[in-house]
Amino acid sequence: MLVTGIGLSGQIKLKSSKVLIVGSGGLGCPSAVYLAAAGVGEITLVDYDEVELSNLHRQILHTEDDLGEPKVQSAYDKLHCINRNIRIIPVNQLLDSNRMKLIMSKTKYDVVIDGSDNVATRYLLNDSCVLNGVPLVSGSALQTEAQLTVFNHQNGPCYRCLFPVPPPPETVTSCGDGGVLGPVPGVIGVLQALEAIKIIVGLNGLLSQRLLLFDGINSTFRNVKLRSRNPNCAVCGDNPTITDLIDYEQFCRASAHDKVGNIDIVDESSNVSVQELFKQLGKKIVIDVRPKVQFEMCHLTHTVNIPFDDIIKADGVLKIQQLINNITVQEVYVICRRGNDSQRTIRFLHDTHQDSMMDLKNVRGGLHAYSQYVDADFPVF
Amino acid sequence: MKITVEFGGGAELLFDNKKHYDVELPENTEWTLGRLLFWLKDNLLKERPELFLQDNSVRPGILVLINDTDWELMDTVKYEIQPNDSILFISTLHGG
Numbered sequence: 001m002l003v004t005g006i007g008l009s010g011q012i013k014l015k016s017s018k019v020l021i022v023g024s025g026g027l028g029c030p031s032a033v034y035l036a037a038a039g040v041g042e043i044t045l046v047d048y049d050e051v052e053l054s055n056l057h058r059q060i061l062h063t064e065d066d067l068g069e070p071k072v073q074s075a076y077d078k079l080h081c082i083n084r085n086i087r088i089i090p091v092n093q094l095l096d097s098n099r100m101k102l103i104m105s106k107t108k109y110d111v112v113i114d115g116s117d118n119v120a121t122r123y124l125l126n127d128s129c130v131l132n133g134v135p136l137v138s139g140s141a142l143q144t145e146a147q148l149t150v151f152n153h154q155n156g157p158c159y160r161c162l163f164p165v166p167p168p169p170e171t172v173t174s175c176g177d178g179g180v181l182g183p184v185p186g187v188i189g190v191l192q193a194l195e196a197i198k199i200i201v202g203l204n205g206l207l208s209q210r211l212l213l214f215d216g217i218n219s220t221f222r223n224v225k226l227r228s229r230n231p232n233c234a235v236c237g238d239n240p241t242i243t244d245l246i247d248y249e250q251f252c253r254a255s256a257h258d259k260v261g262n263i264d265i266v267d268e269s270s271n272v273s274v275q276e277l278f279k280q281l282g283k284k285i286v287i288d289v290r291p292k293v294q295f296e297m298c299h300l301t302h303t304v305n306i307p308f309d310d311i312i313k314a315d316g317v318l319k320i321q322q323l324i325n326n327i328t329v330q331e332v333y334v335i336c337r338r339g340n341d342s343q344r345t346i347r348f349l350h351d352t353h354q355d356s357m358m359d360l361k362n363v364r365g366g367l368h369a370y371s372q373y374v375d376a377d378f379p380v381f
Numbered sequence: 382m383k384i385t386v387e388f389g390g391g392a393e394l395l396f397d398n399k400k401h402y403d404v405e406l407p408e409n410t411e412w413t414l415g416r417l418l419f420w421l422k423d424n425l426l427k428e429r430p431e432l433f434l435q436d437n438s439v440r441p442g443i444l445v446l447i448n449d450t451d452w453e454l455m456d457t458v459k460y461e462i463q464p465n466d467s468i469l470f471i472s473t474l475h476g477g
Contacts, residue, residue: 026477117476224449
């Protein structure tokens with residue numbers, strides 16, 4: 001309230017404002033902390049997920065005591081302790097078009113914060129914000145880099161103006177797979193709260209029509225100038241073709257969460273169970289195709305690491321052949337984290353080395369299944 | 382002609398995992414950004430060209446910035462590259 005430009009009127013605007021925060025993760029948590037503490041009158045939190053140990057390095061509202069709890073409940077409890085004079089509404093749901101419509105029809109939000117983790121939800125939030133005339137503060141992070149911008153504000157561009165066509169699904173990496181350094185989304189989540197406060201209070205200097213690029217390794221912020229609103233944009237253009245929310249999972253050919261689905265691309269006869277693997281450890285050759293860094297973190301004894309990337313791009317195939325020539329066994333087990341890359345390895349080798357004597361077996365469900373059904377002490381991440 | 386080419390947001394993975402290249406372009410021709418895209422594909426790209434280029438432009442999800450300005454404001458592929466330009470290819474992130 002003491003800050004020039006905020007004052008009493010700014011504080012009253014904050015108290016009477018309503019903010020929707022989608023995602024109670026690495027971006028949503030820090031964002032919510034600052035908005036609650038700033039006295040935003042009503043904060044709605046939407047997330048469908050439960051707290052996992054691997055979330056805690058970045059999702060700062062959750063603790064070890066909250067493992068297994070819905071993230072919105074855990075976030076609600078902490079935010080309520082920070083500020084008891086505001087209303088916090090937890091919504092434990094996976095967002096789709098119908099649920100989003102319902103949420104937006106009940107409340108007129110001043111700002112929506114995009115702290116989601118997938119492409120489909122990003123398009124959903126964008127279109128919904130355009131159709132309801134609400135500014136969208138969009139943050140994203142992966143590994144050591146992050147991006148931040150404000151869409152659909154004072155005639156600036158929307159997400160679709162920038163990205164009329166969704167990216168090919170194979171080019172999208174999630175934090176769960178690629179990893180993310182905790183403070184990186186932290187920085188952006190905090191800045192999302194700042195942009196939201198500026199929008200509510202009515203300050204200038206917003207990141208509308210600008211994109212902030214944060215590189216955590218080089219400690220650089222780069223502020224780049226973006227295009228204007230596209231008059232031909234499908235949703236915010238002068239003659240929009242999208243006038244109602246669509247099916248965003250279909251549009252993006254990707255699901256509205258960042259959980260990895262299981263593929264099934266090898267013959268049933270090529271699958272073995274984790275129990276069978278357990279019996280054969282030390283007897284059969286077992287190739288672990290995870291990246292080297294994951295193998296170093298944890299692996300089963302009597303397994304050899306030949307990463308999937310090396311098999312398709314480098315000398316991995318040669319290493320496999322040497323391994324097999326050295327020993328007379330021909331049946332080879334292939335394992336990875338969840339049982340997807342192991343299948344891809346088998347398919348790749350089957351397609352490219354049909355003359356090989358290798359009889360490759362996929363360990364179904366990978367090390368996650370091993371931890372679940374054989375040895376609960378084997379770490380999962 | 383000397384220019385700087387940079388990659389970020391994961392686009393560097395296609396370019397030997399290097400984020401910064403000092404590039405010397407042959408002087409014998411006029412350089413548009415469209416021509417540069419194919420030069421990069423032939424000279425610096427290490428893998429999976431379809432994840433960089435599609436239909437004679439960058440694939441959906443990559444932003445091109447010329448001296449920190451969106452190439453949509455600079456005539457996109459028709460932009461005429463000037464000495465010491467800095468061209469940044471940034472893959473958009475979705476995690477959070």
